[in-house]
Amino acid sequence: MTLISVENDADFSLQVMHKTGIVMVYFWAPWCEPCKMIRSEIQNAAQRFEGKVSIVNVNVDTAKSIAETYEIMAVPTLLFFEDGQPIKRIIGYASQGEIESFLAALMDCNT
Numbered sequence: 001m002t003l004i005s006v007e008n009d010a011d012f013s014l015q016v017m018h019k020t021g022i023v024m025v026y027f028w029a030p031w032c033e034p035c036k037m038i039r040s041e042i043q044n045a046a047q048r049f050e051g052k053v054s055i056v057n058v059n060v061d062t063a064k065s066i067a068e069t070y071e072i073m074a075v076p077t078l079l080f081f082e083d084g085q086p087i088k089r090i091i092g093y094a095s096q097g098e099i100e101s102f103l104a105a106l107m108d109c110n111t
Contacts, residue, residue, distance in 0.1 A: 003042070004057070016084065021053070022080065023056060023080070026038075026039075026055065053103055073091075076091075080106065
C-alpha cells in the first residue's frame with residue numbers, strides 16, 4: 001500500500017475529511033529520527049489492512065496549517081479518523097504490532 005502524501009488543506013479535506021471509513025494520518029518531519037523508524041512499521045501494518053484503511057502522511061514542515069489545526073506538538077503522531085472525525089491519537093513511536101492491534105480494534109467496532 002502506498003502512503004498518500006498531503007501537502008495542503010484542500011488535499012487533506014479530500015483525502016481525510018470527506019472519506020468514509022478509517023483513515024490513519026501520519027504526521028512526520030524529515031529531520032525526525034523516530035519518524036524514520038515508524039515509517040516502515042506503518043507501511044508493514046498498511047499491507048495487512050490494504051483496501052480497508054486509508055493511510056495519509058503529512059509533513060509538518062510543509063503543511064504547517066494542518067499540523068496547527070490538529071495541534072500536532074510532537075512527531076511522529078498518528079491521528080485516526082472515522083468518517084472524517086478524529087477519534088484517536090498516538091504520539092511518539094508505535095510498533096507495527098501496536099498499530100495493527102489498534103486498527104484491528106477499529107475494524108471490529110465497524111463490523
